[in-house]
Amino acid sequence: MRTDDLQRDADGGLKHFLTIDGLDRAILTEILDRAEGFLGVSEQAVKKVPLCRGKIIANLFFENSTRTRTTFELAAKRLSADVLNLNINTSSTAKGETLLDTLRNLEAMHVDMFVVRHAESGAAHFFAQHAAPHVSVINAGDGRHSHPTQAMLDMFTIRRHKGDFAPLTVAIVGDILHSRVARSQIHALRGLGAGEIRVIGPRTLIPPEVADLGAHIFHDLREGVREADVVIMLRLQRERMTGALLPSEREYFHLFGLTEARLETAKPDAIVMHPGPINRGVEMDSQVADGPRSVILEQVSNGIAVRMAIMSMCIGTQNRRGQGDGDG
C-alpha cells in the first residue's frame, strides 16, 4: 500500500500523518489554515478547546526528544485529550516485547491516537499499517526518513512571515545526509510551490539524491544564502557523526556556521530558522540565534498550533471510519 493511500481515508480526509511525500498542496494548505485558527487558543484564559475530549493520545517515544514530546503533549492537552507518555526504550522493549505487542496492548487500553518517534525509518508506517481502523498514527520522527510535523511548523512559520511560497528562495544548511527534517522540508516546500530550494553543506553531508527532489546544491555558505528569503539551519547531529564525515566541529563552524557577516548576502528581511536544539558556536553563533532575524522561538510556539491542527484533523475523521467506510 502506498503511503498516500495509508494516510488518507476513503473520503480523502487525513487518517494518519506519516510523511509529507505524496500529500498535495490542498491538504498541506488546509493544515496551515487550520493551525492559524488554533493560534488563538493560547490567548484564552483557559488555553483549551474541547475538540478531543474523551480521546486518549499516547506519545510513544522510542528515542528521546524533550521538545517534540512536550509540544505534542501540550497540543493534545489543549485539545482536551488525555495523554499517555511512554518512554519505551526504558520499559517493555527492554523486556523483549515486540512493536506489534506494544501496539496491541495499547489498543486494548482504547488509545485513539499514537504519536510515534523511533530511530528506525518506517516505524510509524508499521504502526499505521497494523493499527485498528479507528486509530490514527502520527510520525514524530523516524530514523533518517521523515519528521513531517516539524516540516509543517516550519512551513507555517515561513507563511506567517512571508505569505506566498511562490517567490521564495529557501536555503537549508547543514547535515542533509542524516536529517529527516530536511527531507520533509524539501517535500513540503515543493508541495507548497516554493520558488527555489537550496541545500548547503559539506560534500560528505549532502546526498546527491536531493538534486532529484528539485533542490540546488551549494558547498559555499555565502553563495548559498545569497538573496535567500529564508535560511534554515539544521542541527549537527553529533551522535551520528561517526567515521570521517567531519574533521571537527570547529572546522564545521568555520565553513558552515552562520554569523551576521555571512548573512549579509541574504535578503535584508530574511528570516533564520532552526529546529532546535541549537549547538551554539557550531551551526550558528549566538548573535544570529538571538538576533532580530531569528524566529527560532516562534517555531516552538507555532509547533503547538500546527500539531493541534494535524491531530484534530486525524481524530475528526475517525468516527466516519468507525461507521464502516470499508477501509483499513
Add this chain to the structure above:
Amino acid sequence: MSKPECWKGSAEVDAIIERMAGELAALLGRRGIVDPLMVGIHTGGVWIAERLHALLGLQEDLGRLDISFYRDDFTRIGLHPQVRPSQLPVLVDDRHLILVDDVLQTGRTIRAALNVLFDYGRPASVLLATLVERDGRELPIEPNLVGLHACLQAGEQIKLTGPRPLELVVGQPPERRAKTPGN
C-alpha cells in the same frame, strides 16, 4: 423547492436591525448596563453585530467568536472547514456581554458560544440577541431580544446572506436536495 428564495430583502432586514437597536438600548437601560461588550458569532452574527454596534454607538470594539472548536458534532462530521480566530478586544471578566447571532434554531451554537466565552473569563452577564428565531430548540436556550419570529416548514432552512446587502433566504439544505430524486 430547488433554489433558495429571498424571503426578506435588504430594506426589510435593515429595518428589523434598526428596531432591534432601539429595543436593545431600552433593555440595557432597564438593566442599568452602561458599558456593554458586544460579541458576534461568525459569520452572520458578526454582520448583525457590526450594524447594532454602530447604531448603538458602543465604545468598546466589537468581539468576534468562532465556535468551530466547541461544536458538539466534531466527532460526527470532523472539523468545520473554515475556522476564523476568535477575537475579544478586552477581558470578559465582570463585563456585561451582548451575544449576537443571525438565526436561533436548535440552540447548539449558543451553547458552544457560551462555552467559548467562559474559557476567556467570567462575564457579569450575557444577553442574547438574534435576528431570527425559529422552532426546533434542542436545548433550554431562549433569546432576550429577537428581530423576527419565523414560521417555516420542517425541512426548510433559513440563512442570512451578506455582508452587503443583508438578506434572508429560505431554502432546503443541500444534502436534502441531493436526496430528492430517491425519495
